[in-house]
Amino acid sequence: MSLLISRRDLDFQLYEWLDVESLTSRDRFGAHSRETFDGLLDLSEQLATEYFAPHNRAGDVSEPTFDGERVTLIPEVGEAIQAFAAADLLAAPLPEDQGGFGLPGTVYSACMMLFGAANAATAGYQMLTLGNARLLLAHASPEQVERFVPPMLAGRFTGTMALSEPHAGSNLADITTRAEPQPDGTYRIFGQKMWISGGDHEMTENIVHLVLAKIPGGPPGTKGISLFIVPKYLVSDDGSLGERNDVVLAGINHKMGFRGTVNTAPSFGSGAFSPGGEKGAVGYLVGEPHRGLAYMFHMMNEARISVGMGATALGYTGYLKSLEYAKDRLQGRGIGEPPESPQVPIISHADVRRMLLAQKAYVEGALALGLYAGRLVDELDSADGEDPDDLQLLLDVLTPIAKSWPSQWCLVANDLAIQVLGGAGYTRDFDLEQHYRDNRLNPIHEGSHGIQALDLLGRKILGTQGRGLMRLLAEMNTTAERAEAAGGEAAELGAQLRASATRLAEVTAAVGTLPDVTPMLANASAYLDAAGHLVIAWLWLEQYLAAVGKEGAFYDGKRQATRYFFRWELPKIQPALDVLASGDDTTLAMQEDWF
Amino acid sequence: MKIAVCVKQVPDTWAEKKLTDADRTLDRESADGVMNELDEYAVEEALLLTEASGGEVVAVSMGPDKAEETVRKALQMGADSGIHIVDDSLHGSDAIATSLVLSKVLADKGFDLIIFGSESTDARMSVVPAMVAERLGVPQMTFANKVEVAGETLKIQRQTEYGYDEVESSTPAVVSVVEKINEPRYPSFKGIMAAKKKPIETVTVADAGVDAGQVGLAAAWSQVDQFSERPPKAAGVKIEDDGSGGVKIAEYLSEQKFI
Ligand SMILES: Cc1cc2nc3c(=O)[nH]c(=O)nc-3n(C[C@H](O)[C@H](O)[C@H](O)COP(=O)(O)OP(=O)(O)OC[C@H]3O[C@@H](n4cnc5c(N)ncnc54)[C@H](O)[C@@H]3O)c2cc1C
Numbered sequence: 076m077s078l079l080i081s082r083r084d085l086d087f088q089l090y091e092w093l094d095v096e097s098l099t100s101r102d103r104f105g106a107h108s109r110e111t112f113d114g115l116l117d118l119s120e121q122l123a124t125e126y127f128a129p130h131n132r133a134g135d136v137s138e139p140t141f142d143g144e145r146v147t148l149i150p151e152v153g154e155a156i157q158a159f160a161a162a163d164l165l166a167a168p169l170p171e172d173q174g175g176f177g178l179p180g181t182v183y184s185a186c187m188m189l190f191g192a193a194n195a196a197t198a199g200y201q202m203l204t205l206g207n208a209r210l211l212l213a214h215a216s217p218e219q220v221e222r223f224v225p226p227m228l229a230g231r232f233t234g235t236m237a238l239s240e241p242h243a244g245s246n247l248a249d250i251t252t253r254a255e256p257q258p259d260g261t262y263r264i265f266g267q268k269m270w271i272s273g274g275d276h277e278m279t280e281n282i283v284h285l286v287l288a289k290i291p292g293g294p295p296g297t298k299g300i301s302l303f304i305v306p307k308y309l310v311s312d313d314g315s316l317g318e319r320n321d322v323v324l325a326g327i328n329h330k331m332g333f334r335g336t337v338n339t340a341p342s343f344g345s346g347a348f349s350p351g352g353e354k355g356a357v358g359y360l361v362g363e364p365h366r367g368l369a370y371m372f373h374m375m376n377e378a379r380i381s382v383g384m385g386a387t388a389l390g391y392t393g394y395l396k397s398l399e400y401a402k403d404r405l406q407g408r409g410i411g412e413p414p415e416s417p418q419v420p421i422i423s424h425a426d427v428r429r430m431l432l433a434q435k436a437y438v439e440g441a442l443a444l445g446l447y448a449g450r451l452v453d454e455l456d457s458a459d460g461e462d463p464d465d466l467q468l469l470l471d472v473l474t475p476i477a478k479s480w481p482s483q484w485c486l487v488a489n490d491l492a493i494q495v496l497g498g499a500g501y502t503r504d505f506d507l508e509q510h511y512r513d514n515r516l517n518p519i520h521e522g523s524h525g526i527q528a529l530d531l532l533g534r535k536i537l538g539t540q541g542r543g544l545m546r547l548l549a550e551m552n553t554t555a556e557r558a559e560a561a562g563g564e565a566a567e568l569g570a571q572l573r574a575s576a577t578r579l580a581e582v583t584a585a586v587g588t589l590p591d592v593t594p595m596l597a598n599a600s601a602y603l604d605a606a607g608h609l610v611i612a613w614l615w616l617e618q619y620l621a622a623v624g625k626e627g628a629f630y631d632g633k634r635q636a637t638r639y640f641f642r643w644e645l646p647k648i649q650p651a652l653d654v655l656a657s658g659d660d661t662t663l664a665m666q667e668d669w670f
Numbered sequence: 671m672k673i674a675v676c677v678k679q680v681p682d683t684w685a686e687k688k689l690t691d692a693d694r695t696l697d698r699e700s701a702d703g704v705m706n707e708l709d710e711y712a713v714e715e716a717l718l719l720t721e722a723s724g725g726e727v728v729a730v731s732m733g734p735d736k737a738e739e740t741v742r743k744a745l746q747m748g749a750d751s752g753i754h755i756v757d758d759s760l761h762g763s764d765a766i767a768t769s770l771v772l773s774k775v776l777a778d779k780g781f782d783l784i785i786f787g788s789e790s791t792d793a794r795m796s797v798v799p800a801m802v803a804e805r806l807g808v809p810q811m812t813f814a815n816k817v818e819v820a821g822e823t824l825k826i827q828r829q830t831e832y833g834y835d836e837v838e839s840s841t842p843a844v845v846s847v848v849e850k851i852n853e854p855r856y857p858s859f860k861g862i863m864a865a866k867k868k869p870i871e872t873v874t875v876a877d878a879g880v881d882a883g884q885v886g887l888a889a890a891w892s893q894v895d896q897f898s899e900r901p902p903k904a905a906g907v908k909i910e911d912d913g914s915g916g917v918k919i920a921e922y923l924s925e926q927k928f929i
């Protein structure tokens with residue numbers, strides 16, 4: 076059995092619960108069937124197993140090096156990039172009229188999780204390249220698309236997203252990289268970026284940077300940020316590579332995890348090269364001036380959901396590995412057993428089962444959230460009678476949760492997986508410590524946990540006068556009704572969900588009446604925690620309902636994990652909600668000099 | 671060039687194989703079915719040959735309903751069409767019956783080459799290619815680690831224990847390949863989607879012009895009367911190294927007739 080992601084669970088969630096086959100009745104996905112979905116899942120599992128997993132450790136131990144001029148990576152990364160592109164895996168989710176294969180994003184993200192579980196760092200290059208290509212397809216001119224997208228899909232170029240700067244991470248309004256307009260309509264870019272993943276390497280012919288910069292004289296803040304294509308090598312009209320552009324590295328960052336994805340500090344227009352005999356890095360404006368951040372945000376929902384899925388993938392594979400270990404490791408005896416009796420596998424100890432069950436509840440719950448959000452994106456992309464504004468409202472409110480909840484709790488799952496292995500888990504002989512280090516990135520990038528909390532409570536809930544929350548609660552209500560109709564244990568779970576959802580609604584109303592916005596948002600992360608756990612409880616109930624009337628160990632496991640979540644986890648939201656309801660100001664009132 | 675590739679569905683190479691209690695044949699339900707690994711090399715060779723000089727590749731499989739997956743896999747890799755020979759009467763067929771049915775289906779279809787993997791991981795007999803060649807009355811060019819076709823001349827390097835023989839024949843011919851010959855491709859997503867539209871013809875024993883009495887378990891020349899489970903692995907022997915560990919290991923290996 077593969078220790079990446081359980082294929083049985085993927086099949087259950089995709090087909091038995093979310094019924095992704097029904098998407099094939101929509102025009103956009105009409106070329107597909109269960110056969111193509113399964114074909115791509117099989118292919119992904121094979122490629123992930125053969126081209127990605129084997130160098131996961133090597134990429135971590137032999138992290139990228141920079142000699143002042145060139146970045147060197149282990150060669151397996153390049154081979155993996157080529158195998159991935161050759162299998163059409165970059166083009167798979169794009170619509171057919173954009174050179175793709177029209178695969179539903181839900182199925183695609185399930186496939187990508189297999190790569191993320193096998194080797195998160197190497198998969199990072201593909202994810203960035205695809206994000207870059209998608210942004211160009213949505214907003215660049217046909218000529219720009221023609222020049223840069225096909226080589227990316229073919230594995231000849233990779234892409235980056237160059238937003239952050241040393242002094243502007245969470246707050247992009249303060250970036251200082253500038254773009255000087257040229258008489259020929261191009262721009263020259265000058266500035267220093269920071270944290271840019273995949274910012275230099277020699278595994279592909281070229282690198283396409285998507286750079287946020289300000290055109291002098293534009294409006295201040297986020298409304299004055301534009302988006303530019305800045306290739307490492309200029310590309311001629313016939314597609315051949317020309318002069319080296321003035322993009323060089325000031326250095327690379329040495330990270331805790333995700334080490335195989337080289338992380339760089341690129342300088343634009345530092346004078347290392349003079350393309351066309353002029354100063355500055357040549358850049359091409361994407362779309363209209365000053366709309367750069369809006370274009371980026373357009374991609375943000377999907378990017379954030381995919382960070383959550385990446386976190387889930389690492390949590391999931393850690394769970395399966397600790398489960399396998401627990402079945403084999405003999406240690407101790409049942410309480411009260413005589414010392415001469417044989418030792419038992421640790422999985423028979425209740426506390427080890429607790430750690431495994433918690434992991435199962437977190438990772439399978441997080442998977443459900445990612446796939447559910449993916450399905451909403453698919454429905455939006457293929458609108459078939461639904462009201463797109465309504466779907467968007469639901470997707471918007473779920474997105475910060477889909478990014479943050481898995482990033483937080485699948486990291487806890489990795490922590491528990493280490494614990495299950497005992498001393499062995501703390502060594503580098505097992506993958507778990509690396510999964511933990513790799514996964515630790517996810518609450519930081521693509522908007523940190525704190526920023527997601529502000530987004531959820533500030534923009535998505537209070538900013539919509541509660542409409543976003545009402546939309547989400549309506550969905551939970553429908554599930555609770557189905558559960559109540561099913562009767563028995565399902566009905567009890569449904570009632571518990573309904574009670575918790577009602578409490579969240581009441582508390583939200585109370586927060587909304589606080590005198591001004593600072594105290595309203597002060598406890599946003601407690602809000603994110605509570606809303607996140609409630610959403611996962613809801614999705615466990617959904618899985619429970621999809622298993623009603625079905626027998627066997629797999630379904631029994633789903634039922635038991637639902638019980639675990641409702642008995643052990645869901646009640647944890649109450650203290651967080653109490654803090655919110657009371658308008659508690661403990662953190663706000665804390666003074667700097669009291670620390 | 672028109673090439674047939676024979677592909678067989680076998681239980682997953684790494685899965686534990688079981689016999690059924692009912693009739694002591696292989697339990698094909700107990701493990702996932704996959705394309706026999708050496709047959710992937712056969713498909714790859716057929717694709718390489720037709721990519722170089724044009725032509726078509728037909729994937730042929732005899733097996734239960736599920737074996738259609740294996741024909742489909744060959745189509746995903748790039749074969750143009752498939753033939754699936756499926757019939758309840760085939761259950762339990764031996765190599766003699768299998769070669770009879772395959773040769774009937776393959777005869778008179780104008781194939782220049784019929785390519786096989788040199789053995790299957792479940793039966794491991796390595797005889798079906800030779801039997802099919804014999805029945806069709808064409809040269810058998812087995813254990814090839816290199817294949818070249820020029821006009822109507824076929825040249826192979828036939829792998830031997832210490833190197834290879836160069837062997838030449840006319841076409842049509844039957845070829846079986848060993849794993850040194852190439853590196854089988856993965857299907858691409860484009861291939862997976864294209865395969866949906868490629869035709870698979872279903873053929874019964876009657877369609878093949880074979881009498882059902884000549885095939886299946888009852889007609890098999892050898893049958894399993896009885897079987898027992900492999901005994902569980904005995905505990906290994908531990909040798910403490912008190913300075914004479916090397917000698918003790920050598921003695922043990924010699925006792926077991928390894929050295
Ligand atoms: C491995 C890695 C890869 C990355 N890849 C890329 C990439 O490819 N492209 C790219 O552009 N960027 C990339 N980043 C940058 C990443 O997006 C930033 O690290 C992130 O946005 C946080 O910014 P920062 O590091 O400057 O932290 P800061 O913004 O300094 O934040 C520090 C802390 O303060 C909190 N905080 C900040 N502002 C507020 C606020 N207003 N309210 C409440 N809390 C606040 C944050 O939550 C955080 O906990 C990467 C980062 C890492 C570590």
Ligand SMILES: Cc1cc2nc3c(=O)[nH]c(=O)nc-3n(C[C@H](O)[C@H](O)[C@H](O)COP(=O)(O)OP(=O)(O)OC[C@H]3O[C@@H](n4cnc5c(N)ncnc54)[C@H](O)[C@@H]3O)c2cc1C
Nearest residue numbers: 404406407408421424425426427494495496497498499501
């Ligand atoms: C860095 C490091 C330094 C160390 N230094 C020393 C040292 O100097 N001297 C020394 O003697 N040892 C040392 N140790 C060993 C350490 O004490 C053991 O790792 C620890 O006791 C756990 O044992 P284990 O690793 O064999 O895990 P196991 O005993 O196999 O435990 C694995 C998991 O099963 C659980 N489990 C096991 N039995 C039961 C039970 N009966 N009921 C419920 N759950 C159970 C555990 O809680 C754990 O989660 C060190 C370990 C490390 C990692």
